[in-house]
Amino acid sequence: MLAAFDDAIADGVDVVSFSIEGKLPAPYFEDAAARSFHAMRRGVLTSAAAGNFALFGGCVCNVAPWMLSVAASSTDRRLVDKLVLGNGKTIVRASINIFPKIEKAPLAIPINGSCGTESLAGQSYKRKIHLCDRGSNGTGPLLAGAAGVVVVTGEPDIAFAFPLPALAITQDQFTEILAYVNRTCKPVGTVHRTEATFDSKAPAVASFSSRGPNLISTGILKPDLSAPGIDILAAWTPVSSNLKGNRFATYNIISGTSMACPHATGVAAYVKSFHPDWSPAMIMSGLMTTATPMDPALNPGGGELVYGAGRLNPARARGPGHLRAVTGNNATACPAGGKRGGTADLNYPTMAHRALPGKNFTVHFPRTVTTVGAPGSVYTAKIVSSGPFIRVAVAPRKLVFSRLLQKLSFTVTARGALPAGNEFVSAAVVWSAGVRHAMANLGLRRFAIA
CATH class of the missing domain: 3.50.30.30 (Glucose Oxidase; domain 1)
Known part of the structure; x- marks a missing residue:
C-alpha cells in the first residue's frame, strides 16, 4: 500500500483515491498519513474514506489536515x-x-x-x-x-x-x-x-459513516465533507467473487465511505483540470467552501461532526471565488517551533474548538484568503446559526479584492459557554459576492474528560 503511494507520485498523478479505513485514526506520520504528506508536498491530493464504524464505536479516520476525509451520504x-x-x-x-x-x-x-x-x-x-x-x-x-x-x-x-x-x-x-x-x-x-x-430526505449521512471528533487534533474538524456513498452503482470484477447464487457481473450496488471517497476524488480531478496550477490545499478549500449545507435535523450526532462542511457540490467547486490554503509549517498542523496545539491558526477551510461545559471561552481563528475570481470582487460576511450559547464575530466583515490572486486576512472570534446538556454547537460564516458564496463552518463541542 505504501509503495503504491510512491508509485503514484512517480507516475505524476494529480489525485490519489484512498478507500482504506479503520475504526480509529492513526497518528499523522505513520503509514498512509505519512505517504499522503509526501504526496501533498509534491502537489498530489489524497482523497480518503472517513470510515465505516459509526455503529461499532469508531471515530472518523484519515484525519490528517492534508487529507480530504469524506463521509458517506444518501442520494435521492x-x-x-x-x-x-x-x-x-x-x-x-x-x-x-x-x-x-x-x-x-x-x-x-x-x-x-x-x-x-x-x-x-x-x-x-x-x-x-x-x-x-x-x-x-x-x-x-x-x-x-x-x-x-x-x-x-x-x-x-x-x-x-x-x-x-x-x-x-x-x-x-x-x-x-x-x-x-x-x-x-x-x-x-x-x-x-x-x-x-x-428519497425526499436526501442527502442524509449514512448510519455507518464514522463521525467526528478528530481524536488526533480536536481543533481540526473532520470529516471534511460528505459525498454519495449509499447504494452506489460501481464497477465490480467477476474474478474476485460472485454476486451470490453464482450470478456474475461487471457491476454491483455498493455502500460505504469507500464509495463516497471516489466521488470526491473525481470532483477534485475535475477541479484540477480547470486549475492545473492549484495546490492540493487549494483544491480542498474549493471543495469544502462550496459544499452544500446539510440539515442537522436529518443527521443526528453532532452537525458538522457528521458531515463536515456539507455535501460535495461539483458545479460550484471549480469556481469558488476565493480560497484558503494550508501553507508553510502549518501544513503539519503544528505551529512554528514545533509546540503542541495551535490548530486554531491553521489556515483550514473549517474551524473547530474543544470547550468544557459551563466554562467561558474565547477563541480566535485567523484566516487568509486568496481571490481566484474576478478582480474587483467585494465579499461580505454573514453569520449563520450561532445559537444562544455562543457569539461569533468576523473582522473585517468586508473583503475588497482589487486584483487576481490578492491575499486578504480576516479573523473569526467565538466566545461564550456551553451548557452541560449541549454536546455540540455550530455556526457558519458565509462570504457572499453576488452569485458567489463561500462558507466556513465552525463547530464547538463539549468533550467528556476521562
Whole structure:
C-alpha cells in the first residue's frame, strides 16, 4: 500500500483515491498519513474514506489536515422492497431483490432462531420464507430450499444483495412480523421485486459513516465533507467473487465511505483540470467552501461532526471565488517551533474548538484568503446559526479584492459557554459576492474528560 503511494507520485498523478479505513485514526506520520504528506508536498491530493464504524464505536479516520476525509451520504434514489403479510400489512425497507415476486409463501421461524447453514440442515424449510433475527447472508436459507428470507440488520439505510428473494429489516419491523405470525394459524407473505423510489430526505449521512471528533487534533474538524456513498452503482470484477447464487457481473450496488471517497476524488480531478496550477490545499478549500449545507435535523450526532462542511457540490467547486490554503509549517498542523496545539491558526477551510461545559471561552481563528475570481470582487460576511450559547464575530466583515490572486486576512472570534446538556454547537460564516458564496463552518463541542 505504501509503495503504491510512491508509485503514484512517480507516475505524476494529480489525485490519489484512498478507500482504506479503520475504526480509529492513526497518528499523522505513520503509514498512509505519512505517504499522503509526501504526496501533498509534491502537489498530489489524497482523497480518503472517513470510515465505516459509526455503529461499532469508531471515530472518523484519515484525519490528517492534508487529507480530504469524506463521509458517506444518501442520494435521492432509494432502492426499496416490500413484504406484504397475509393480513395486508406492508413492510417496506431498503433491499436489492431482482428475483420474481413470491406470492403468499408460508413464513417460517427456524427452530433455534439461527439461519446458518448447519442449523437449517435436516429441517423442512423448502418453499418457505425464513425469518432470521440473528442476521444472515442468505446462504443457509438458499441451501435449505427456502423461497425467500427476511433478515434483521443494524444498517437500515443500506440495500443488501442476497442469493434469493429477501428483505433486510429493522428489529422493530421483525417484532411486528412475529406478532402477526404468533396470532395467525397459517402466516404467509409476499416478497416483491426492488423498486427505485425518490428519497425526499436526501442527502442524509449514512448510519455507518464514522463521525467526528478528530481524536488526533480536536481543533481540526473532520470529516471534511460528505459525498454519495449509499447504494452506489460501481464497477465490480467477476474474478474476485460472485454476486451470490453464482450470478456474475461487471457491476454491483455498493455502500460505504469507500464509495463516497471516489466521488470526491473525481470532483477534485475535475477541479484540477480547470486549475492545473492549484495546490492540493487549494483544491480542498474549493471543495469544502462550496459544499452544500446539510440539515442537522436529518443527521443526528453532532452537525458538522457528521458531515463536515456539507455535501460535495461539483458545479460550484471549480469556481469558488476565493480560497484558503494550508501553507508553510502549518501544513503539519503544528505551529512554528514545533509546540503542541495551535490548530486554531491553521489556515483550514473549517474551524473547530474543544470547550468544557459551563466554562467561558474565547477563541480566535485567523484566516487568509486568496481571490481566484474576478478582480474587483467585494465579499461580505454573514453569520449563520450561532445559537444562544455562543457569539461569533468576523473582522473585517468586508473583503475588497482589487486584483487576481490578492491575499486578504480576516479573523473569526467565538466566545461564550456551553451548557452541560449541549454536546455540540455550530455556526457558519458565509462570504457572499453576488452569485458567489463561500462558507466556513465552525463547530464547538463539549468533550467528556476521562
